Amino acid sequence: MTIKIYNVLTRQKEAFRPIQEGRVNIYVCGPTVYDYSHIGHAKTYGNFDVIVRYLRYRGYDVLYVQNITDVGHLLDSGEDRILRKARQTQSTPMQIVERYTKLYFDNMDALGVQRPDISPRASGHIPEQIEMIQQLLREEHAYVVNGSVYFDVSSYPEYGKLSGRRVEDQEEGTREAVRSEKNHPADFALWKKAEPEHIMRWNSPWGEGFPGWHIECSAMARKYLGETFDIHGGGIDNIFPHNECEIAQSECAHHGATFANYWMLVGSLTLDGVKMSKSLGNTLTLAEALERWRPEAIRAFILSSHYSNPIDFSDVAVESAEKGWQRIWGAVSLVRNRLHDAPDGEVDADILTWLETYKAAFIEKMDDDFNAPAAIGVLQEMTRKVNSTLAENAALSSGTLTAIDQIYRELGGDVLGIVPDSAEAGSADAEREAGLIRVLIDIRAAARANRDWATSDRIRDRLAELGVTLKDGKDGTTWTVS
RNA sequence: GGCGACGUAGCCAAGUGGUAAGGCAGCGGUCUGCAAAACCGCUAUUCACCGGUUCGAAUCCGGUCGUCGCCUCCA
Structure with missing residues (x-):
């Protein structure tokens, strides 16, 4: 190749x-x-x-x-x-x-x-x-x-x-x-x-x-x-x-x-369909853009079209790129958070096989004149598979979760720069944070069992204010950090 | 006028000869105390238009229309 x-x-x-x-x-x-x-x-x-x-x-x-x-x-x-x-x-x-x-x-x-x-x-x-x-x-x-x-x-x-x-x-x-x-x-x-x-x-x-x-x-x-x-x-x-x-x-x-x-x-970038120019007054500095959107969203937007093509910057375009990115990021943070209390174990062979298939597809797209938009498409497909696997298996082993995390780190992180390094499993702070959130989730679970929705919602709302989103699923509550 | 791109679903977008990736939005469903997320299904017989080549074209050739960039400083 x-x-x-x-x-x-x-x-x-x-x-x-x-x-x-x-x-x-x-x-x-x-x-x-x-x-x-x-x-x-x-x-x-x-x-x-x-x-x-x-x-x-x-x-x-x-x-x-x-x-x-x-x-x-x-x-x-x-x-x-x-x-x-x-x-x-x-x-x-x-x-x-x-x-x-x-x-x-x-x-x-x-x-x-x-x-x-x-x-x-x-x-x-x-x-x-x-x-x-x-x-x-x-x-x-x-x-x-x-x-x-x-x-x-x-x-x-x-x-x-x-x-x-x-x-x-x-x-x-x-x-x-x-x-x-x-x-x-x-x-x-x-x-x-x-x-x-x-x-x-x-x-x-x-x-x-x-x-x-x-x-x-x-x-x-x-x-x-x-x-x-x-x-x-x-x-x-x-x-x-x-x-x-x-x-x-x-x-x-x-x-x-x-x-x-x-x-x-x-290719050039236009702003709302028009070329940016000082005389037209339609300029957007990078600093201003970074105040409105997180860097990964701006990167995801920039990578949504092939590098050689022109691209039109608009609120709607960046926001839809951001939403697409959030789906990937949601899966990554879910994997990383589950890693905190996953049972020890080797990587599942079947899962490793399809992970490698997506990785090969990603490389094939990037090898072809750095086709980042197509490569992100592969990541999106992989994410669907990851999410459904996560939903079907409440107890994926640490080896499997690490393998999934690793592929996101490589392709989404090292190459595309849209998957941040945060929530590093194993660091003392991250472990403590995960433990604290887990305590709150347990308390909330007890409240929910008593149909005490006021307490339940209060915990969820307060955590949301701190950027921690709780999601109640079939096999319990999971969380992600925004 | 010259040079160069581009025109794919409501929007963005990949796809350069083998019968349309992916994302956003939308609709239906599963799950659910609510919410959010996720997952499942649906959403282009068709790729600006007209001809041609070919067993076969979004993909190649010719033409038409349209959009944009550059030709002066700009990434």
Whole structure:
């Protein structure tokens, strides 16, 4: 069994073959840290989180690099995003960068997105970028004008191969073309001369300036992953021009060596059917979303559609994903709670057999281009089976319950990140809590036997206030923690 | 105008040649003091539309209509 990946570069699903057996080098374009993270970031980085988790689950040694853009990303006006924010808030650019970088990681941590192995910053790699630009100049892929350096797109005939765009087809941007010092409108900046008011500036062979937006990814990918690496990821909205420019720079600097073997681009997220944009005012920050929904619900929603497809964020959509997730979580917590007073015993062979069948089905779905929505479908089917088994057998052995819990931990927890680690059986606190709840359930059972519904309901209501839900079944009362 | 996606039940969604996963919502049932949950059953003869290829198509080809993204900063 090999993993198949839809490669945007070839527009085909291909068997994944890493350059080095057992090892995956992956680079994903990270955020520009000039404002709060929004739910679009949650989709892009949440999707790659699951991709990386799965590769690791399948035994690959993954090196995951995701940059932090903290310089060079300009607005329409030609103004640097970070500088503008700094001016607006009367702070320094690096304060802005620190603030939003920290918030980005805080939000991603809260979402359960595992950190990349390396989060290189553009501003920390100016020498590497200058070196690459010098090389491009030396080899006549770039030219200098008035202290700025531009990449000569005509020197790279394959420009456009990722996005399927051809230079001739592009509409010429009027504003830029008019005042441009570029030889051709499609040429892009590698290095920009800093105007006097531009305070983020560095010395270079061409005078004081700052790097263009695209060069950081090429320089940092080369530094940490080598000239050719396995997977390059990002949001589809960066396919042009950003990703295209990265390829051009890197492949020219590397004398034609392929930049990345596989390109995986994540579909965009819309909010209530419309693209989020500051000008429309329909933005939702990740922090706001996390206040309204638990992280697992947001993850379940993000994973409800294939990573490469667009997805529309709405209250109704997240809530229905959350309800679906609750069914899985309900089964998991039931298993874990029953583990507290389950009879000792080995795992039941029949149950282990069908657990393994679901696991194999899950892996088959994920192997096929990381089809998380289909994999969740498998988990849902398994959950139906688990729930009915739980209902039919009041005394499942600890071995069996542990085996069920284990498969949820692996597939739902380690891979998808939607099954939390809580209620760890065996910890002293958890055991005590389970025991205390059990005492209350026993008292309540006695009250119910006396048809003392007031006491019975009081215990249930008070526990509910503490987040413990009691459920009366045929074989007694069970409980879950929300 | 150019490039690229997409159009599957009330909603979301998987499915790229072999006869429609899964979730949400809904209906009926089991269980139940009530509640909640869970479980069982039902809910697309059909995959935007029209042609074509094929023994056979949601899946391939051609066309039509519609939605969206990108082409300028965006994950």
